[in-house]
Amino acid sequence: MRRKPFPWHITVFLAPAVVIYTVIMIYPMIASLDFSLYKTIEGGKHVFVGLGNYITLLTDPLWSKPFWNAFRNNVIFFIIHMTLQNPIGLFLAVLLAANIRGAWIYRTIIFTPTILSVVLIGFAWKLILSPTWGIWISFLDKIGLANNDVAITLLGNEKSALITLALISVWQNIGIPMMLFLAALIRIPPELLEAAQVDGANSWRIFWRIQFPLIIPTVGIVAILTFIGNFNAFDLIYAVQGSLAGPSFSTDIMGTFFFRTFFGYQLRPGDPNMGATVAGMMLLIILIGVLIYLYGWQRRMEEVQF
Amino acid sequence: MSGKRYRWLRVLKTGAIHATLLAYSALVLFPILLILVNSFKAQMAIFNEPLKLPTPQTFSLDGYKTLFDMANFQHYFLNSLIVTVVSLVLIVYLGAMAGWALAEYEFKLNTFMAIYLALGIMVPIRLGTVGILRLLAGWHLVNTLTALILVYTAMGLPLSIFILSRFFTQLPPDFKDAARIDGAGEYRIFTLVLPLVRPALGTVAAISMIPVWNDLWFPLILAPSEKTKTVVLGAQVFLGQFLNNWQAILAALSLAMIPAVILYVIFSKQLIRGLTAGAVK
Numbered sequence: 239m240r241r242k243p244f245p246w247h248i249t250v251f252l253a254p255a256v257v258i259y260t261v262i263m264i265y266p267m268i269a270s271l272d273f274s275l276y277k278t279i280e281g282g283k284h285v286f287v288g289l290g291n292y293i294t295l296l297t298d299p300l301w302s303k304p305f306w307n308a309f310r311n312n313v314i315f316f317i318i319h320m321t322l323q324n325p326i327g328l329f330l331a332v333l334l335a336a337n338i339r340g341a342w343i344y345r346t347i348i349f350t351p352t353i354l355s356v357v358l359i360g361f362a363w364k365l366i367l368s369p370t371w372g373i374w375i376s377f378l379d380k381i382g383l384a385n386n387d388v389a390i391t392l393l394g395n396e397k398s399a400l401i402t403l404a405l406i407s408v409w410q411n412i413g414i415p416m417m418l419f420l421a422a423l424i425r426i427p428p429e430l431l432e433a434a435q436v437d438g439a440n441s442w443r444i445f446w447r448i449q450f451p452l453i454i455p456t457v458g459i460v461a462i463l464t465f466i467g468n469f470n471a472f473d474l475i476y477a478v479q480g481s482l483a484g485p486s487f488s489t490d491i492m493g494t495f496f497f498r499t500f501f502g503y504q505l506r507p508g509d510p511n512m513g514a515t516v517a518g519m520m521l522l523i524i525l526i527g528v529l530i531y532l533y534g535w536q537r538r539m540e541e542v543q544f
Numbered sequence: 545m546s547g548k549r550y551r552w553l554r555v556l557k558t559g560a561i562h563a564t565l566l567a568y569s570a571l572v573l574f575p576i577l578l579i580l581v582n583s584f585k586a587q588m589a590i591f592n593e594p595l596k597l598p599t600p601q602t603f604s605l606d607g608y609k610t611l612f613d614m615a616n617f618q619h620y621f622l623n624s625l626i627v628t629v630v631s632l633v634l635i636v637y638l639g640a641m642a643g644w645a646l647a648e649y650e651f652k653l654n655t656f657m658a659i660y661l662a663l664g665i666m667v668p669i670r671l672g673t674v675g676i677l678r679l680l681a682g683w684h685l686v687n688t689l690t691a692l693i694l695v696y697t698a699m700g701l702p703l704s705i706f707i708l709s710r711f712f713t714q715l716p717p718d719f720k721d722a723a724r725i726d727g728a729g730e731y732r733i734f735t736l737v738l739p740l741v742r743p744a745l746g747t748v749a750a751i752s753m754i755p756v757w758n759d760l761w762f763p764l765i766l767a768p769s770e771k772t773k774t775v776v777l778g779a780q781v782f783l784g785q786f787l788n789n790w791q792a793i794l795a796a797l798s799l800a801m802i803p804a805v806i807l808y809v810i811f812s813k814q815l816i817r818g819l820t821a822g823a824v825k
Contacts (some may be wrong), residue, residue: 245731251645252657255638255701260636261666262698266675273674279744330568333561344565348572353808353815355758355776358800361783365793373578373594409571415814441557455610470668473760493670499767500674514674521671528658 251321263322271521273512283509289409291515299510305519308495310353314410315491318404319411324460326408332445335423345420349413356410360477367392381417393478396488403489409468413462415465422456423449462531469523472497492520557647578803583607584795590790608799611782614792616770617799620778627689628757635752636745638697639704643733644706647768648720658709662701670761677765681769687769695762700752707818711744712737724736737819747818749813757804775800 277282295301330348334341351359367374369390383389392402426449434444450480457536471495475483481498483490556707557626565579581597583589589602600603611617646658677686677734685691715737723733738745763777779800808815 244649245649248645248649249642250731251734255642255818256657256661258634258694258703259661259664259701260639261681262676262694263669266679267667267669269675269678270672273678301745333565336558336561338558338561338565340562344569345816346809347569348565349812349816350576350805350808351572351752353758354576354801354804355623355779357758357760357776357780358608358797361779361793363791364573365797366575366578371594371790374582380793392820466666466668471671472670476760476764478781480784485673496673509677510674517671517674521621521667524667524671 245456261339267521270514271422271518273511274463278509278511291511292518293360294330295512295515295519302493304487304490305516308492309523310492312469312471312491313487314400315407316472317466318401319464319468320461321410322405323408324415324464327412327460328419328457330412330416331423332449334420345416348416351410354411355411356407356473357477359410360403360406360474363409364393367402369442370406370482394485396485399479399485400489403478406478407471410474414463418456418460418463419453422453426452458531461535462527465527465531466524469520469527492516492523496520570574579794580798580801583710583791583798585791587791590794604791605791607793608788610789610792611799612803614782616773616788617778617796618656620773620775621803623689623772624774624776625759627692627696628753629675630693631700631756632749632752634693634697635700635704638751639748640708640736640738640741640745641703642701643705643708644698644712645738647709652822661702661705666710669699673761675763678764685766687767687772689767689772691766692762692772692774696756696759700756704748707748708741708744711741715740731815743817744813746811750814751818753807753811757807775803 245454275286275288277287279285295305309469329516334345365371369375374385374392375390378386378389385510388395388398392398429449431444434448439447468493471491475489475491475494476497479485479489481501481503483494483498496513496516499516500508500510549702580596582594584598584604585602586604586606589596593602598603616668642661646661680686680691680694687696691801712769718739720733724737728736758776759774760776760780762782763772763774767773770778780795782796783793786796
């Protein structure tokens with residue numbers, strides 16, 4: 239019996255992508271997890287400590303305080319995106335799907351901030367809200383809030399800095415849920431909507447009875463994308479508040495905490511092992527989110543469909 | 545009920561939709577235009593009349609002049625351009641090759657490979673930063689553009705492969721079968737089908753471009769040297785240093801925004817198609 243020749247062409251097609259992906263992405267990820275199980279002692283030697291670094295991170299007040307602070311801030315950051323960005327994105331998508339003239343112009347404009355660098359957007363807003371420029375203050379003056387200390391220094395005080403940054407991020411990224419929802423809404427057969435209109439249903443009813451149930455899969459995708467994006471965010475906070483995520487760490491999220499731990503700040507030297515540990519925790523958080531989405535949400539969706 | 549009243553309701557509804565979308569568009573455009581417009585003004589006018597367009601008296605290009613004197617922006621642009629273009633070519637072509645293999649051939653590890661490669665869509669590459677830095681430092685690639693290109697290629701490949709393999713699957717089989725009967729080899733067939741998915745290639749390039757061009761994290765960590773700075777990192781450093789020179793800061797912001805906006809206008813069709821294609825399961 240003749241054996242089939244080895245399929246060299248398949249290997250040739252797959253190898254470059256698989257090699258780059260494995261060497262640059264998967265291997266470092268595993269190496270980083272492995273590295274989080276070691277401690278570097280004097281002389282640059284690595285000593286295996288098992289889950290010791292993770293226990294330190296979660297229990298030693300020196301580490302656990304900033305960790306839980308960053309985690310809590312990140313949860314708030316995520317909640318603001320879920321309650322504002324995604325519903326408003328959906329609302330805009332419903333308006334854009336309503337067969338009006340010039341919808342593509344609105345769509346293009348609203349998506350514009352999304353393609354710009356977070357650094358530029360963050361800095362632009364920092365200037366606009368800056369008391370030096372005076373644009374924000376004169377606006378506050380018009381609405382009668384010119385004497386409100388918090389409103390004057392939105393980015394400079396602990397009460398409002400995190401929420402303000404989250405709102406800037408919402409402003410920038412709203413185009414993504416809008417586009418995803420719009421794509422889903424356009425796929426709904428127009429006959430369904432026309433039939434409902436003929437029956438005298440108003441837009442509100444049509445949305446809740448027909449459009450929303452049909453785009454629920456997209457709601458899940460948008461939620462998990464928001465979750466991954468938020469728990470991996472870094473650029474905006476770093477660009478606007480620096481790696482210290484001020485004022486007094488009130489805008490610190492997992493990404494900035496990871497950066498500081500890894501590279502150090504002020505007089506504190508960086509600790510690559512603890513940095514890898516923080517990255518390991520971030521990976522765990524994201525994986526838990528993805529698993530909840532895949533098993534909790536998607537499986538239930540399948541049950542509903544059949 | 546009269547048809548007239550129904551028509552009126554419709555007009556009213558359309559008007560309300562336009563008004564809402566116009567208002568939201570204004571909220572989007574106002575900050576961007578504010579920065580652009582004020583970058584062409586003299587320092588005094590920036591502070592005294594921020595909401596006015598530049599007049600012959602207040603028009604000034606000093607900010608841009610400072611920028612070209614002080615910072616290496618042309619050089620940063622070149623770096624960003626090299627990194628983005630080379631990464632995109634690799635993401636698109638290597639992604640097409642792998643996507644083709646997964647879509648066209650049945651082999652033992654097919655499903656495993658597809659899942660293995662798709663992991664990278666969900667898991668952010670940043671979480672491996674400690675490992676990436678150690679690996680690339682070992683190869684003496686820190687502070688090179690090669691380091692950035694490698695990382696962005698690895699970052700972009702999973703989604704590229706996922707989208708392109710779906711497009712290859714949808715190709716009608718007649719064309720490939722005809723080519724095979726004519727005696728074309730597998731490599732030749734790949735070069736023949738590639739033009740058929742050209743819109744998909746453009747789509748993948750468009751959605752992969754934004755995170756590469758705009759990234760701050762990896763330039764900051766892997767290539768922060770003056771020689772290898774990208775526009776975003778260069779802007780970040782420059783903006784932090786010139787806090788008092790508002791003309792220069794506004795010019796820097798505008799200059800960094802304009803190329804992205806131009807690219808966006810050119811590629812918005814592919815981009816939007818890509819966003820929606822990537823999301824559809």
